[in-house]
Amino acid sequence: MTLHDFPRNLLAAALAVAFPLASNAQTAPATEQAPESGQKIEAVVVTGSRVIINGDNSPTPVTAVRAQDLLSLQPSTIADALNTLPVFSSPRNQTSNPSGGAGGVSGGGNPAANQLNLRNLGAVRTLVLFDGHRVAPTTANGTVDVDMIPQMLLQRVDVVTGGASAVYGSDAISGVVNFITDKGFNGIKTNIQTGISDKGDGRQSQFGVAYGTRLGDKAHIEGSYEFRDDKGILYRSSRPATARTTVQGAGTAALPYFVESDTRLATTTFGGYIRNSVLAGQQFAANGVLGTFDAGSRTGFNPTVPTQSGGDGAYQDASLKSPLRSHQLFGRLDYDFTDTTRGYIEVAGNLKRNEFYANWPVLNGVTLSRDNAFLASAYRGQLTAANQATFSLGKIIQTAARLNPVIDEHQVFLNAGIEGEIGTGYKWDVGYVHSSSSMKVTNNNNINQLRLAAALDAVTGPDGTTVCRTTLTNPGSFPGCVPMNVFGPASESAEAISYILSNTHFNARTVQDDVSGSISGAPFSTWAGPVTVAASGNWRRQAYRANSDASSANASNCGALGLRYNCVSSTTEWLQPYENRSRVAQTVKEGALEFDAPLLKDAPLAKSLNLNGAVRYTDYDTSGRYVTWKIGADWHISDEVRLRSTRSRDIRAPTLDDLFAPATTISGSNSTDSLLGIQSIAPNTTTSNPDLKAEKGDTTTIGIVYSSRRIRGLSLALDAFDINVSDAITQVQGTNFSYQAACYASGGTSPLCATQVRALGNYTSAPGNVVTQWYSFPINFAKVHTWGADIEANYATAIQGHALTLRGLVTWQPHIKYMTPGLPTLDMGGVAYGATGLQASPAWRATAFIRYSPAKDLDVDLMARWRSTLGLSADPTQVTTGRVASFYTTNLNIDYRIKRDVGTISLYLNVQNLFDKIPPGANFSGTQQNVGNFGGFAMGDDPVGRYFAAGVRLKF
Template sequence: MNRGQSRAAAWLVGASALVMAVPALAQTSAPTGGNGGEDIVVTGSRVISNGNNSPTPLTVVSAQDVLATQPTTISDALNTLPVFSGPRTQVSNPNAGIGAGGGGNAVANQLNLRNLGAQRTLILLDGKRVAPTTSNGIVDVDTVPQFILKRVDVVTGGVSAVYGSDAVSGVVNFVTDKDFSGVRANVQAGISSRGDGRQVEAGLAWGGDLGDRAHLIASYEYRDDEGILYRSSRPKTWQTVLAGNGSAGAPFFVASNGVRADYTFGGVIRPFTGTANNSLVGKQFTAGGVLIPFVPGTTTSAPALQLGGDGAAYDGSLKAPLRSHQIFARLDYEVSDAVHFYVEGAANFKRNVYYSSWQQITNLTISKGNAFLSDAVKTAMGADTQFSMSKFIGQAPRLTSAIDERQIFVNAGLDGKLGQNWNWGLGFVYSNAKLSNTEGANLNTRRLLAALDAVKDGSGNTVCNVTLTNPGLYPGCVALNPFGQGSESAAAIAYILGDTHFTAWTDQTDVSGSVSGNLFETGAGPVKVALSGEWRRQAYKAVSDALPSDTGNCTGLRFNCNANTVQWFQTFANRSRVSQTVEEGAVEVEVPLLKDSPFADSLSLNGAARYTHYNTSGKYWTWKLGLDWHLTDALRFRATRSRDIRAPTLEDLFAPAVTTPAGGTTDLLVVPNITSTAATVSQGNPSLTAEVGETTTVGMVWKPVFAPGLSMSLDYFGIRVKNAILTINGTNQTFQQVCYQSQGASPYCALQDRPLGYVNNTAANAATLWRTQTVNVADIKTWGFDFETNYAARLGAMPISLRGLVTWQPHIRYVQPGLPTFEMGGVAYGQNGLQASPQWRVTGIVNFAPTEHLAVTVLERWRSGLGLTADPTQFAAGPNVPSYATTNLTVAWKVPSGGKEFEFYVNVQNLFDNLAPGANFGGTQGSPGLFGGFPIGDDPVGRYFSAGARLKF
């Protein structure tokens, strides 16, 4: 443990028992504007008017306070809370495909409660559902306007009966500051201690009354984060791989300096599969096209992976650049004393860019007659007429995904009162999200094959052979010299690369109505009821100019082309417009049972039920029961039981077939194991049905009378997701082994195509195609405890507040037929992209004001150590991934300015520069330096400085 970790551990021992001044369950809402107001609304219920009476655990955080401790994006700030785990962020594992968890933007910032998947966390803005921003139905939280936010409510329990589908693990509700008056401004800049990752932010908000009945607020925010463009800028994690294959004889272990054994930057000769043309195998090209021996590194059980030696590694981006513009406005108008109108709109424009693989030549045939081959090489070939080679084209641009997101959100409605005890509301929400993915430097496969076939023309010039045999078929073809590092001309590189485009549109229309009020009075208080109805339609379509169906045109190409050869290295399929409609009706009741009795200051029962009809996936009932028991003013107990659903998304149901080229997958059937050259095809499954969640929470809140300002809460949660929707991939080593052990009888054998069945282990039976399929196949089970403690006091004459949040989640089990149970609790990586799930996650915050104008905030995060694999049949030699902690420090100075609030601040993230420990998962053995390298949730950037100024008047 280094000095930073020692300090962090010591700090946590004290801080985790202390608390911060913001009550964990307090929920308030100020008037929205004009002379009117609104009833307090608790996220997670339509009838409870005080968060202290909510049976569902509810954590409220001030948006500005949490951003002050982590002054980047709102998702980064919220992910400091331990209830979130395994998030996808700007430093997540990028994937150039449209799927694989990214939904078109693999570095979108997402929120993942309990590490059950962002798709099971419902995102709301002012209580209204936010439409998906990615094609897989997930919300990129960066699109939520954050400069005008008042607070964020996090409900850590299933509430589908209140809000509908997706609220399985909980709800995150972003609440705007509707009553804001005045002007607020912020300017901030930041840079890492290594001089990269520069970031600039600026925001402006205004609010004020328009006459006696109207109130208007508006905000604009700009963010420009240049990211970190090379993973090699952090050598500790860059080439970290998980070596071994998980067997008893070759257990997994974390290793550094991983490289692809079958690629170099100059080109390496590969075994030729067509004839005996193998005289040059074991040689590589160096500068000038000279052949020298290839020096291998330490071999591993994965054929494509070696440790050290002359092999090459990828170097993708570590942190994706982000640039965004956020605009928000809201108007509240009191039509009368009993009727209130509101309309709010948001427009968000965001760009992410991430860089993935080098341009590559993969096991392509080269003719002895190639015009760029030297006489020495031709002589060395002897009687051989061809050879195969692979290389990374290091001087060419990397494959680049530039993702532009544009979202428009309009929320309008009327609400009012009917008499003294009844409220009503009508709402209309429209969202439209456009995601445009430009694949920059996409490799045009056919142009590459044409350019590699270089010959001499009648004048002695080196040209593409196709220009002689089929003039006009490949206009502008420039012959490519692949022999040696830096051998390719700029003109040839420009010829074989091009930009392709994929654009997806998602729109959502939602109409809702509700009425709530007191049915009648009892001795313990009023019985409250809320009735609501909702109609929602969501539609999705996509177009692409690089189609996976564009295959097989081999006219004029002598080598390497066949019926399966696609036009572009990265392809996307078109998706004609598909839609689904949802009709819902719900009722919620709160029944007070006791008040001021010997057994309780108060006791109430809360219940809700919802009927949901999806035209695509069926009809469902969801429900929730909750109990809130105030034993005394100081001690209360709460409990809930709910049935929740997540319906399959349009992408789950109707995603078109997408073909991804071979990516270093190990074919475990062939002996000895080989690196597969087969592509992977994935597509939707229209037979999917909704998954069903069952959630139980039981907790207590204690505010001891002997310690004013102190509060503590402890909550148990247990969640089971039945019929869970999972994406299973035939390249997964566990699925492969189950298939082969069954000798072809397992349903997982359908995830791969082979010419000779699933027993023959010769090279002639190598896989010809891998499949990725989405199915209702699993049960997911998790349980644990959340602990929160808050304390506000004075240190001398000055205020101090402390807050500690702890989550213990020992198990996240995935149960699938025919497979061992995967245990993600306490594991760094799992199957199908599952991310780190520490059993213990702790956050501590201390606020102290040593003087009237100076404020100091310290935020500490710690997670427990992690194992290497979730599969109990696999072996790991260790060591496991160690525990990890970071410290953030913020110092703010308020300048007296005659009624105006003017503040300078400095923030240091990861104060002790504790870089994430190196780790990786088995699926990256064929791509060292491209994916992973550290557990998601840890910080690979290191110490980061930010400074800025805030103004409010």
């Protein structure tokens, strides 16, 4: 194979179309895979079904990409590399605002995990496979952290962009991502890489080694190890353009939403701001002395939300990119028992650590006594003269350590099976997969709210020293209590900070066992060729459990503890709680039939026409029984033009977390009560719903593929898609503005009113009718509808004998509509942020690849990514001004190969975000007060800036 032939084979693989591959499916070669330089060409099986023997004859679109091509241009994780493709949108990864997800850790998630999100319908609707087998969730919330996939022997990734539940089962509503290993690798290869941003941070280092060899005539063994250490970027202020960017305003005609860059909290400072009493409006400077407060600008701001632009207000400074450290291990053994019977076993393991830094401790309107021992006597006198016993203070304790969740994930994937042939053309397989994921969360610097309440009540003891009041009144309640001085920047002693901060722990484990088998063949033929059928069965069991040392149980009795301030019956001991979860499990039994029937062959306007389909019966012991199906047609009009189309019914079953997660309460939610127009500090409880049923997805795809015979190397593909999801599982949140509005408009009859409890038991705006409890829980409540098209263009040629390839991928997705009864329809198409975690959904996303080889052993690659402009809100009832500008980045990679008799040495230099583009500011309107701790840019944009990586690959 020549370098000139390389692009053509790559493009053939990329345009290969396949029916989704079921577990342990046996397929025939469909196309050749472009080899690494010097590697022997081997036939490749493109992801397909048991009944389609040629990937070019299948109706479901698949984009097949060579792993090394992606990693060359985005040399970090395979998830980062895949997310450069426009079919993916708004990924959860190391830079996707991880610090804003501290609450997600409480529920057993990993906000810094690398997840894949096809069509921006959520990672839970994207099924992840490893060598054709389902991977168990790596987090309690049912998602897969793709960092568990070993990369050194990863050959390619097949992305199925269509519903696939009839072949794979649940979760494949938006599509499937299948990671495929190189099962025939022989030799040794290594990769050593280092990188750093041009700001001097974000250091990375990688090392990997792989080995494969034949063991006699019957066996082949291979294995790999990879180490990755990414130091992350620990402060958002290192990129000041977006560090404190928020959306302000009220979403009304009088006060529309707008983007503001230098946002600060208007009633909180680093020294302490007095919110009420005769001392109100002043802040503490050094040595506990009160001074004036610069209120900055409030023009256009929501008067009920205490934020400002500029001035003396405080803000958070969380991490921008989460540190990551991992060890990946992989091994595989293949053995030919006979000429027709083969066995295999493969094991993958991943030991990974994510961590991130969230907020400094916040005193959000704490109540302090005028007799506080640290308060200057002059201020005590003013309070006494005004007959005011207490005052309220807002402060961020900047000298304390930030909340620092550290998430250790340990994943194991074991896949073993036997496959063979019976008679003429019949194939069978049986297999077993065991996968487990353990997640240990250490929440460093978690605030013990009861200790904080005790430390804030500082009084003068009988001996003249300053002590906690509980030491005198309830000496057994808080032994070792250290009084805290909060009057001024850096006023707190190290001992007092240490007293209120502790490390808490949460451990979760998910285990999945999967047994499957199938048989396929062609029992008869029609006038157009053999009819292939397949039968398969599957049994799967998944279990989950968790334990914690930081419960969200309420304080039993504040008075009995001796706490007179900053403690009520709903106050939880820990600011970031976790809950124990006794073992829960679900069992799934499935049976499926597939067929592929040729209808025409070598007829006028039909070189071939095939009809194929599948049907699957699924029985969940937790959420019911379902039938999924798929029907498709593949029509080759000529050697150059083919049409394809599918229609499918798919499902996503509720996860164990959706069904059985224990209630977790976070006190002091600091949310806006839009009925009274005030800030609410009522506790917020997140719980599960055991009555959930599966979501149902109906997907239609229609496409045309053109492979030119006249212009060598030119191919084009256009595929339209339409996806409807009914009974969508939606997390309803009482603190959400839209849900509140629907409740109040109904007078209390809407089911959304179950997300809040009020003091007077009704929904009138009477004084004192405050929210006493917020709730958040999942229900089958919504519908989701999206449509659009994928476009792919490829061209391979040569300029004076030097290979040149061009590849363009475009996704147009103008609408993603979320329809909830009683609420306005939310259309996330072309919007930056939305409620309940909905993220950026550019209407247009495009990626272009250029490879030019100016010399025999030199390749220069360019990748350009672009997205269209974004709106600020998906809610049609909200008024906004301005839009989030479009954004693009360019990556450059230069690879030079030195060939020797013993092997090849490749030296490469990579520059990501070559022109150091800064993403335009964006945020979610519901986080107006979460300054510096969330958002600042649209998810999917690159906040790091120009980044350099260099390395060497050796292959022998």
